[in-house]
Amino acid sequence: MNIQTRPDMLTTQDEYPTRLPGEERLSRRKDPVLWSEWSDDAPIAKAEAEHYAENGYLVRRDLFDADELKMLTETADLLREGGGDVPDADLIREPDSDAVRTVFRLDQHSEAFRRLACDHRLAGVAEFLLGDRVYLHQSRLNYKPGFAGKEFYWHSDFETWHAEDGMPRMRAVSASVLLTPNGPHNGPLLLVPGSQGVFISCAGETPKDNHETSLKEQKVGVPQPGTIDRLARDAGGIASAEGDTGTVIFFECNTLHGSNGNITPDPRANAFFVYNAMSNAVTAPFAASAPRPDFLANRETPEAIRPISGRLVD
Amino acid sequence: MNIQTRPDMLTTQDEYPTRLPGEERLSRRKDPVLWSEWSDDAPIAKAEAEHYAENGYLVRRDLFDADELKMLTETADLLREGGGDVPDADLIREPDSDAVRTVFRLDQHSEAFRRLACDHRLAGVAEFLLGDRVYLHQSRLNYKPGFAGKEFYWHSDFETWHAEDGMPRMRAVSASVLLTPNGPHNGPLLLVPGSQGVFISCAGETPKDNHETSLKEQKVGVPQPGTIDRLARDAGGIASAEGDTGTVIFFECNTLHGSNGNITPDPRANAFFVYNAMSNAVTAPFAASAPRPDFLANRETPEAIRPISGRLVD
Numbered sequence: 001m002n003i004q005t006r007p008d009m010l011t012t013q014d015e016y017p018t019r020l021p022g023e024e025r026l027s028r029r030k031d032p033v034l035w036s037e038w039s040d041d042a043p044i045a046k047a048e049a050e051h052y053a054e055n056g057y058l059v060r061r062d063l064f065d066a067d068e069l070k071m072l073t074e075t076a077d078l079l080r081e082g083g084g085d086v087p088d089a090d091l092i093r094e095p096d097s098d099a100v101r102t103v104f105r106l107d108q109h110s111e112a113f114r115r116l117a118c119d120h121r122l123a124g125v126a127e128f129l130l131g132d133r134v135y136l137h138q139s140r141l142n143y144k145p146g147f148a149g150k151e152f153y154w155h156s157d158f159e160t161w162h163a164e165d166g167m168p169r170m171r172a173v174s175a176s177v178l179l180t181p182n183g184p185h186n187g188p189l190l191l192v193p194g195s196q197g198v199f200i201s202c203a204g205e206t207p208k209d210n211h212e213t214s215l216k217e218q219k220v221g222v223p224q225p226g227t228i229d230r231l232a233r234d235a236g237g238i239a240s241a242e243g244d245t246g247t248v249i250f251f252e253c254n255t256l257h258g259s260n261g262n263i264t265p266d267p268r269a270n271a272f273f274v275y276n277a278m279s280n281a282v283t284a285p286f287a288a289s290a291p292r293p294d295f296l297a298n299r300e301t302p303e304a305i306r307p308i309s310g311r312l313v314d
Numbered sequence: 315m316n317i318q319t320r321p322d323m324l325t326t327q328d329e330y331p332t333r334l335p336g337e338e339r340l341s342r343r344k345d346p347v348l349w350s351e352w353s354d355d356a357p358i359a360k361a362e363a364e365h366y367a368e369n370g371y372l373v374r375r376d377l378f379d380a381d382e383l384k385m386l387t388e389t390a391d392l393l394r395e396g397g398g399d400v401p402d403a404d405l406i407r408e409p410d411s412d413a414v415r416t417v418f419r420l421d422q423h424s425e426a427f428r429r430l431a432c433d434h435r436l437a438g439v440a441e442f443l444l445g446d447r448v449y450l451h452q453s454r455l456n457y458k459p460g461f462a463g464k465e466f467y468w469h470s471d472f473e474t475w476h477a478e479d480g481m482p483r484m485r486a487v488s489a490s491v492l493l494t495p496n497g498p499h500n501g502p503l504l505l506v507p508g509s510q511g512v513f514i515s516c517a518g519e520t521p522k523d524n525h526e527t528s529l530k531e532q533k534v535g536v537p538q539p540g541t542i543d544r545l546a547r548d549a550g551g552i553a554s555a556e557g558d559t560g561t562v563i564f565f566e567c568n569t570l571h572g573s574n575g576n577i578t579p580d581p582r583a584n585a586f587f588v589y590n591a592m593s594n595a596v597t598a599p600f601a602a603s604a605p606r607p608d609f610l611a612n613r614e615t616p617e618a619i620r621p622i623s624g625r626l627v628d
Binding site for chain 1: 460461465466467468498499501504539542543546547552554572573574575576577578579580
């Protein structure tokens with residue numbers, strides 16, 4: 001990485017210290033949530049921008065037509081079954097079985113999903129939310145099977161990306177594209193509205209190669225129950241992001257989220273893209289001895305996306 | 315137990331063989347679901363009786379007033395904290411912690427809950443549903459904490475009560491009284507409507523002292539995923555029984571049910587009473603070498619309840 005071209009990266013002061021000895025500590029966020037002023041040519045409505053700024057997430061529906069959804073779900077099925085010749089290094093399997101839970105570097109294993117990642121409905125919105133050109137920090141296909149889908153405990157993605165990947169500031173947003181219907185009982189994304197405004201400096205140092213276990217069950221970098229409880233009460237309760245196939249959930253990098261397990265017969269799948277501002281490209285980790293591998297954090301090719309308009313299929 | 319007084323118990327032919335070597339097998343239920351003809355003096359509405367017969371469960375709301383609910387929830391809190399001097403033999407704790415998950419023989423540890431068990435709103439309805447006088451086969455307080463509430467996989471209670479407790483026929487009903495609000499995300503009771511009509515003869519013999527592990531995580535006597543999937547599709551999907559504190563969920567002994575885990579801050583608690591018809595008292599287990607202990611299956615004191623009308627508090 002040539003830092004000469006990004007003078008803003010020459011200073012990498014740690015604005016969000018975490019994984020410290022002693023107690024968990026809370027501090028106010030130092031960055032905007034919404035980095036653009038809304039105007040008539042914004043890619044989302046004013047009420048949507050306000051909802052995102054206030055709650056740290058935004059659910060958008062009916063963005064894709066039936067042909068586009070068919071193409072995406074069929075492509076996802078092929079990838080999950082190994083049809084994309086995905087190398088083992090880019091796969092995560094369920095703790096108790098061989099079922100594929102995650103395909104990493106999704107944009108590199110599929111032309112269709114690369115096109116989706118660049119779509120104006122995702123990347124265009126991300127540019128607006130972050131007030132900058134964007135690149136993919138991470139991309140993946142998540143698959144949560146029926147009957148045995150495991151829970152994922154509350155966490156802030158930013159806390160991990162800052163500590164273990166070296167992401168300097170809160171200027172990233174995730175977009176989750178639902179590839180199955182996601183109702184209340186098959187493990188929908190749960191969020192703590194407003195939690196994006198608080199940085200939780202987690203207690204405890206990062207173990208070596210933490211990512212090898214944290215992707216299955218995160219144990220370091222998670223907030224205390226009392227803290228989650230307090231933030232949830234402040235927000236008037238937990239929010240749940242549910243919807244039909246094709247629903248897109250944008251959530252800010254510091255919004256606390258998690259999901260329950262799923263004993264129902266209905267599996268859950270989604271395509272997940274993390275957009276980071278070009279001005280916020282990763283540096284050395286702030287609280288880990290070595291950065292996580294490239295499939296988790298794009299360190300080598302932060303290439304600005306040119307958002308593409310139009311349908312995904314001809 | 316003096317079988318002279320119950321000549322119906324002299325024949326204990328096994329109408330529902332289970333825990334057999336080889337494959338799981340399905341058969342039609344041989345007993346009615348609703349054992350009474352509805353009439354104007356029934357304790358539930360005609361539509362409720364029909365819903366129960368068709369779906370295998372019934373949710374009833376707003377049965378108790380604020381004073382009654384306050385008394386019940388305060389009593390439950392005391393019991394959970396050990397204030398009722400509950401012996402360890404009647405407690406089940408969470409797999410990963412010391413938190414109390416279940417208090418068995420609830421009616422014996424609490425006068426208030428004994429009164430509730432005998433209440434016309436519960437026992438009176440149970441008499442109607444079962445077309446007989448009733449006794450308590452089992453009673454317990456369930457507590458599912460926030461953040462770490464564990465899932466409970468799909469199962470038919472009758473399958474276990476028949477195999478391990480010797481309950482001859484499908485003539486029992488459970489009543490779950492919610493002691494906390496129970497929404498979609500804190501582990502509500504999930505049910506497969508219509509599944510009460512099918513007996514699933516489960517594959518595999520019962521291990522010795524199976525109940526010592528099955529109460530935390532049931533591994534024997536559970537249906538195959540494909541079977542649950544098919545029954546759920548027949549029903550048009552899974553049902554969820556949610557409600558405010560005081561909601562009562564009646565579910566037939568053979569209705570498939572389970573619950574997801576709960577990462578939300580909101581705990582769940584309920585008082586759980588199993589009413590069995592006096593004519594259906596337990597015999598020797600049909601598929602286990604020894605009966606389960608008395609706290610799980612009342613073998614010694616099948617005393618007919620006299621339903622009590624009026625409020626729980628003065």
